[in-house]
Amino acid sequence: DIQMTQSPSSVSASVGDRVTITCRASQDISSRLAWYQQRPGKAPKLLIYSVSSLVSGVPSRFSGSGSGTDFTLTISSLQPEDFATYYCQQATSFPRTFGQGTKLEIK
């Protein structure tokens, strides 16, 4: 199975800050990577697919980059509604696997 490792596991930040979350795959996953946002008590929401493609309706302050094994999700200017948990996910092989999550908290 492909292991997905996110860092940090949690981060505290303020409204307006720029935040970067990293996801590392245990092997090359090409561009088959997605990012999800999950607010407490809610279902996850797809934000970005194929590394950097933004889902329609997702604010442009979200961006993704990377290739091979190392990927990043960047939020350029945090808004109050962005405080949530973020997961990366690989789609190169079965089983599909997720990172352990990064909890973004308000400082």
Add this chain to the structure above:
Amino acid sequence: EVQLVETGGGLIQPGGSLRLSCAASGFTVSSKYMTWVRQAPGKGLEWVSIIYTGGSTYFADSVKGRFTLSRDYSKNTLFLQMNSLRAEDTAVYYCVGAPNEYFFDDWGQGTLVTVSS
């Protein structure tokens, strides 16, 4: 508007069986790749299974041989049959629809399965 509604969760004893339903609206279940993802209480996301538009299925090793997938076209519903349930199957189960096999676009609200004596 695409909507997925999961039902069928509840409290079940170890070794028991449960069938989860995922009723779709706004599209036909046969036209999308349908996936189940689960989340144990306080934990991260775990992929469980997928059914392709053509009917092929794949399962996580942790549920292979115990869980099966099926579709009822007349009810536009996806089913996850779960047998020989274990405590570690306790989780919120999400039904997800997507236009491809790779990423998970449209999520239901989830249904909680608790396996406990």
